[in-house]
Amino acid sequence: MAMLKNLSALMILLAVTIALLPRATFATVGIPDCAKGVTGDCGFGFFKIIVLGDTSAPTGECCRQLVKAGKNCHNQFVESIVSSRKPIRGTISDVYRRSNETWNNCSATSYVSPPEPAH
Secondary structure, three states, X not given: OHHHHHHHXXXXXXHHHHHHOOXXXXXXXXXXXXXXXXXXXXXXHHHHHHOOOXXXXXXXXHHHHHHHHOHHHHHHHHHHHXXXXXXXXXXXXXXXXXXXHHHHHHHHHOOOOOOOOOO
């Protein structure tokens, strides 16, 4: 029961934090610069799916934003979450599995031009 209360409190805090972010970008501390084109709504959706184990599917627009940001950016986001020791649902292996599933589903359904290589 205490764990459920803690998770509820975390979700409320996370929702308030996301609501206070500028809606144009999901670039915050711990989020890679390459994710600047991912909106707060999409970023929060990916966080819920990958980290908290939400079973909903991302929207087509969110998938396009993710694929446009690129696989390396997606991996940086996941690594920043794992290394931050934030509470996750399940094990770290579960987070990586959900991350790969999310990427694979989005990349299979969304075509965008690949991002420019960083110099």
